[in-house]
Amino acid sequence: MKPQTDISALAADVRAGNRRALARAITLVESARADHRTQALALLSAIGTDREALRIGMSGTPGVGKSTFIESFGLMLTAQGLRVAVLAVDPSSARSGGSILGDKTRMDHLARDPNAFIRPSPSQTELGGVARRSREAVALCEAAGYDVVLIETVGVGQSETVVAQMSDLFVLLLAPAGGDELQGVKRGIMEIADLILVNKADGDLKPQAMRTCADYAGALRLLRKRPQDPPGFPKALTVSALENAGLAAAWAEMQALIDWRRAAGVWDQTRQAQAIYWFQEEVRQGMLQFLRNDVETAARMRATEDDVRAGTLAPAAGAALVLDALGKGPR
Amino acid sequence: MKPQTDISALAADVRAGNRRALARAITLVESARADHRTQALALLSAIGTDREALRIGMSGTPGVGKSTFIESFGLMLTAQGLRVAVLAVDPSSARSGGSILGDKTRMDHLARDPNAFIRPSPSQTELGGVARRSREAVALCEAAGYDVVLIETVGVGQSETVVAQMSDLFVLLLAPAGGDELQGVKRGIMEIADLILVNKADGDLKPQAMRTCADYAGALRLLRKRPQDPPGFPKALTVSALENAGLAAAWAEMQALIDWRRAAGVWDQTRQAQAIYWFQEEVRQGMLQFLRNDVETAARMRATEDDVRAGTLAPAAGAALVLDALGKGPR
Numbered sequence: 001m002k003p004q005t006d007i008s009a010l011a012a013d014v015r016a017g018n019r020r021a022l023a024r025a026i027t028l029v030e031s032a033r034a035d036h037r038t039q040a041l042a043l044l045s046a047i048g049t050d051r052e053a054l055r056i057g058m059s060g061t062p063g064v065g066k067s068t069f070i071e072s073f074g075l076m077l078t079a080q081g082l083r084v085a086v087l088a089v090d091p092s093s094a095r096s097g098g099s100i101l102g103d104k105t106r107m108d109h110l111a112r113d114p115n116a117f118i119r120p121s122p123s124q125t126e127l128g129g130v131a132r133r134s135r136e137a138v139a140l141c142e143a144a145g146y147d148v149v150l151i152e153t154v155g156v157g158q159s160e161t162v163v164a165q166m167s168d169l170f171v172l173l174l175a176p177a178g179g180d181e182l183q184g185v186k187r188g189i190m191e192i193a194d195l196i197l198v199n200k201a202d203g204d205l206k207p208q209a210m211r212t213c214a215d216y217a218g219a220l221r222l223l224r225k226r227p228q229d230p231p232g233f234p235k236a237l238t239v240s241a242l243e244n245a246g247l248a249a250a251w252a253e254m255q256a257l258i259d260w261r262r263a264a265g266v267w268d269q270t271r272q273a274q275a276i277y278w279f280q281e282e283v284r285q286g287m288l289q290f291l292r293n294d295v296e297t298a299a300r301m302r303a304t305e306d307d308v309r310a311g312t313l314a315p316a317a318g319a320a321l322v323l324d325a326l327g328k329g330p331r
Numbered sequence: 332m333k334p335q336t337d338i339s340a341l342a343a344d345v346r347a348g349n350r351r352a353l354a355r356a357i358t359l360v361e362s363a364r365a366d367h368r369t370q371a372l373a374l375l376s377a378i379g380t381d382r383e384a385l386r387i388g389m390s391g392t393p394g395v396g397k398s399t400f401i402e403s404f405g406l407m408l409t410a411q412g413l414r415v416a417v418l419a420v421d422p423s424s425a426r427s428g429g430s431i432l433g434d435k436t437r438m439d440h441l442a443r444d445p446n447a448f449i450r451p452s453p454s455q456t457e458l459g460g461v462a463r464r465s466r467e468a469v470a471l472c473e474a475a476g477y478d479v480v481l482i483e484t485v486g487v488g489q490s491e492t493v494v495a496q497m498s499d500l501f502v503l504l505l506a507p508a509g510g511d512e513l514q515g516v517k518r519g520i521m522e523i524a525d526l527i528l529v530n531k532a533d534g535d536l537k538p539q540a541m542r543t544c545a546d547y548a549g550a551l552r553l554l555r556k557r558p559q560d561p562p563g564f565p566k567a568l569t570v571s572a573l574e575n576a577g578l579a580a581a582w583a584e585m586q587a588l589i590d591w592r593r594a595a596g597v598w599d600q601t602r603q604a605q606a607i608y609w610f611q612e613e614v615r616q617g618m619l620q621f622l623r624n625d626v627e628t629a630a631r632m633r634a635t636e637d638d639v640r641a642g643t644l645a646p647a648a649g650a651a652l653v654l655d656a657l658g659k660g661p662r
Contacts, residue, residue: 041648044648275639280650282654305610314467323614
């Protein structure tokens with residue numbers, strides 16, 4: 001891909017809503033090559049920031065029926081004339097050999113819908129790398145005029161936290177579960193979930209789904225009220241992606257939450273805080289990348305970590321060695 | 332304080348268990364002065380790493396009776412011949428005008444116990460600064476031969492997370508509460524609590540305390556099992572610091588948990604991982620400190636953040652500007 005001319009043309013095609021151009025643009029921002037990164041930054045500047053989509057972060061462990069939910073939910077939205085983009089943030093994709101969305105046939109109706117765009121997770125193992133690029137992919141989808149951007153993650157390690165940092169609201173999808181060993185929600189996620197949806201509330205599982213939903217509603221009530229929540233949120237609901245039941249109600253709740261946040265100014269504050277978060281994160285990552293990539297520094301880091309791990313060197317003393325060598329010791 | 336000679340003498344006095352020397356040593360590591368920092372690093376190397384205390388992180392919001400609990404719990408331990416150090420990590424101390432431990436009269440019996448050492452939080456507003464130094468204060472207490480180091484925090488923002496990074500086990504202290512509006516546990520803390528203690532299980536509050544305890548025991552069962560937990564943990568118990576009830580049971584649970592973690596190798600792994608965490612954190616903080624303190628760079632950061640917040644500059648593009656200027660752009 002050649003410099004400037006192509007970039008502005010690509011930006012125009014993206015803004016025109018050309019899905020192939022959008023796919024190429026995302027490939028560009030995902031590329032690790034230095035020259036591609038330069039072009040990616042030019043592209044991100046060229047697409048503008050005048051368009052705004054509703055960014056919905058969504059997490060669900062395998063088996064909760066996430067693909068089915070996204071397909072049913074997405075088709076409901078496109079049927080309302082909305083354009084829907086689905087992105088996956090899956091740091092494990094490289095390990096698991098292809099992200100949850102790699103196999104589009106699992107949501108083939110949505111994949112064939114002209115008003116929908118589905119993008120698998122970039123196959124990187126390092127969450128930081130995946131997340132930073134996914135966040136730029138979200139911006140590209142917004143520029144392409146999508147009304148709703150679904151950012152889904154399997155919830156490995158910290159992935160929910162970083163997805164929350166690029167979302168306007170966060171949905172946790174669960175399956176009905178029995179007894180005490182429910183599905184094991186990571187404790188941290190209760191911090192960020194705006195809406196808990198218990199899926200598979202159909203057939204024999206329906207009573208179990210309602211019990212599970214009541215359990216989580218109770219657990220949510222034990223947790224502290226957050227300033228970004230209107231009365232009644234975070235909320236737990238039951239849905240059936242299979243029978244398209246509860247999806248409209250869930251969408252109504254999301255809109256009610258977002259309307260409140262827009263009116264309360266939370267929307268703007270959050271978007272600005274997120275932008276600063278990613279800016280500082282990029283600087284931090286760039287700095288740490290330097291620590292890894294600068295051969296001399298990287299070797300010093302590793303050698304120092306051995307001593308720190310062995311306990312023969314205090315963490316601060318080890319850090320001082322590295323920082324002094326970089327000419328960045330504590331002032 | 333003058334160089335080398337004094338430092339080795341101070342290290343010897345600390346290891347001899349001299350409380351005044353320990354207090355001076357902690358003041359030294361808390362100092363922001365560059366020359367003090369150099370001496371502090373020398374001191375941390377001089378005290379050695381051969382001694383090991385049980386580090387108990389503890390969080391509780393004002394009103395749960397934390398001071399009373401620490402006094403009763405600490406006196407129980409010293410009565411068993413154990414030496415107990417209590418440190419506070421309270422990033423709000425500067426704001427609130429003195430840490431929770433500033434007023435020692437709130438635990439005057441323990442404060443007068445020759446086998447106890449109580450240290451208020453350094454009065455810094457920045458959590459990173461407080462935490463890094465507190466972690467070094469813990470190491471000093473270990474070198475001074477204390478058997479148990481209680482690291483307490485009021486749980487402002489992320490303070491529990493950083494205290495957990497310097498603790499072998501983490502205790503959340505709660506008060507009995509009625510109805511749905513319990514005391515509002517920060518969602519994130521459920522991630523790190525090994526033991527939840529519901530205090531004030533005495534008099535009229537006893538039934539309420541038992542209900543609260545049952546509620547949290549139920550909530551804990553909804554959460555995913557962690558690899559560092561033996562069967563039955565994390566656990567919720569009721570205690571009464573006022574009537575010294577349940578304290579021995581709580582101590583027994585802590586010992587059972589720690590024995591299991593030692594046998595399972597979790598103890599060593601955790602300590603090593605924590606050392607690496609603090610080493611990398613020191614490097615990161617040193618780098619970011621450079622971003623703030625280097626006048627030219629700091630000005631560029633601020634100017635860039637304005638554009639990022641306004642949305643006229645993409646986070647990654649802004650970061651590239653700063654990193655390129657530092658000669659640390661993505662390679």
